[in-house]
Amino acid sequence: MSEFVIELVDVVKRFATPEGNEVTAVDHVSLQIRHGEFFSLLGPSGCGKTTSLRMIAGFEWPTSGEVLIDGKPMGRTPPFWRPVNTVFQSYALFQHMTVFQNVAFGLEMDKTPASEIKHRVGEALEMVKLSGMERRKPRQLSGGQQQRVALARALVKRPKVLLLDEPLGALDLKLRREMQIELKTLQEQVGITFIYVTHDQEEALTMSDRITVMNRGKALQTGSPVEIYERPNCRFVADFIGQANFFAGKMLAFDDQGARVAIPALQTELIGQPVGNLEPGQAVAVSIRPEKVRIAQEPAFGSNSVRGRVIHTTYIGSNTHVLLELAGGVRINAWEQNKISTLDPKAYFLPGQEIWANLFPENVLILPED
């Protein structure tokens, strides 16, 4: 048994467009997914995440490179010989079959004995809380229920890997949240590797053990949710996951706290954490997340402190979003947690107020400019 249940080795996929052009949907992607992992492919639409998933399922074949399942190169193995199953974005339930027949379909294809089919379908439906719905047709179910049938239909085959292509995309927010927790619980229960394609960063952060962020066919960064959020390796990842303030800068030198960068717009230098291989003199993107900007009346010791003014505040309950204007007219967002319950307006920041924005060096990331 290989250490990795799924491996993509330098996979490229090109498509011919109807206009006769060629587009590269997946551009030299390598991934290694471990047994039992909840792994997400995250990125904006058209980033190649669904194509990658379809190559694992066998609906597409790589133009070059190799997909390995359990250490075995798949080559042009058709979907029906691969030990993986898919939950489709549109569910793709068989409309002319009942819920029972839908879930039983895969087992019938494997020539499983009828008594075992009955038992396993019952089990699968119980797992997704659809017992008693066996004789309904998909059309008679709600979107959430159809989603569960699609899940049961794929899981009943006990695949090595379950592939999920934005399975919650069609559900409303509340149901989405519920299903996120349910999916995660289910995955822990059955112990099957889940590969989950989504464009929703919150969804990916909530559920995944590891995430690969993709853009324009390339896998930019792979890591745990904390790694992806706290140590993005490029500007795109920092921007796509959560929110971030960016300054254009130039690397000056490394020092004991990290590295120094010149920020021409702020007419100052900042100290921050360099990510990746950076050379002095290189153009960089300096980023700090809004919740990590500390607003105070005084400059803080050991911090990059920049003079600024409050432009606008938005109270949203748990937080107050503050728009700041720093020296040189640069505007940044800062989120202050409302930790004290009070009606006193002076407890919150007021537009026009002169303040210091403290950008602590551990919160400032220095990223290669894309």
Place this chain on the structure above:
Amino acid sequence: MAASTRGTVLKKRRLSLAALRESTTAQGLALIAPTALYLLVFMIVPMILVGILSLMTRGPYGNVVYRLNFDNYTRLIDPLYLRILMYSIGVGAATTLITLVIGYPLAYYIARVPARQRNVLLFLILVPFWTNFIIRIYAWIMILRTEGLLNSFLLNLGLIKVPLDILYTPTAVLIGMVYEFLPFMILPLYTSLEKIENAQLEAAADLGARPLASFLRITFPLSLPGITAGSILTFIPAMGMFVVPDLMGGAKTILIGNLVRNQFLTARDWPFGAASSMLLMFLTLAMTLYYTRKVGFSEDLLV
């Protein structure tokens, strides 16, 4: 005086327009009225007339004697007419089956090619309708007759020694019928096959279905509405067809359509012709109902 009358007329019209605007029932009636009127004048009334006519008697000079009786229907039980009837059903069923067997792969192919080619192929299916049906039948006669295109082609190739006798046989009738009704089978089949999402077939493959299993369990059942619609559109007119048997089957092949036509135009026995056509109508109706019950008639059929 005149002005005031006009005033009330306008007022009345305004009232009725207002009523129309408010009542959805009135709107519905107004919308179906033209169609209902058309069907009443050109279908319901003629059918009642034919029904009444079938209960009358032929006079000595081909006129209609208005005396109520069921003689025309008892006459139809004659083995001669029963044979024509059975033969018509046979030809109708054979036509339907052959068009289905030829049409299904074609429709399947058209539904699976890229959209741009699809339109070209559908267009090609419909092109023959630009020429009159009778002319196209004569073209088939040119091809099939003893000294025709097909025979000279095969003779020249040396594949046959003696010309094939196809024209004026039941085979020729079947060829003509299949040719005529093929588009009526292909179009509804195409409609139902085209609606099957690719994701459904991908899901089947994903769950372990080989291509054949995927066809039998997914594609075929989902295309049943198209099969039903195509079969009805082929079987009903094929049962009543008289032009093709007349021109391509010679005098030997008489279908129930020919019987009806002959009674009205040659034998001048209108009441018996009316009874025959009533029989044809009830027969097709009964068989269609049975068929749709058996295969399933869903709302998809009408799309």
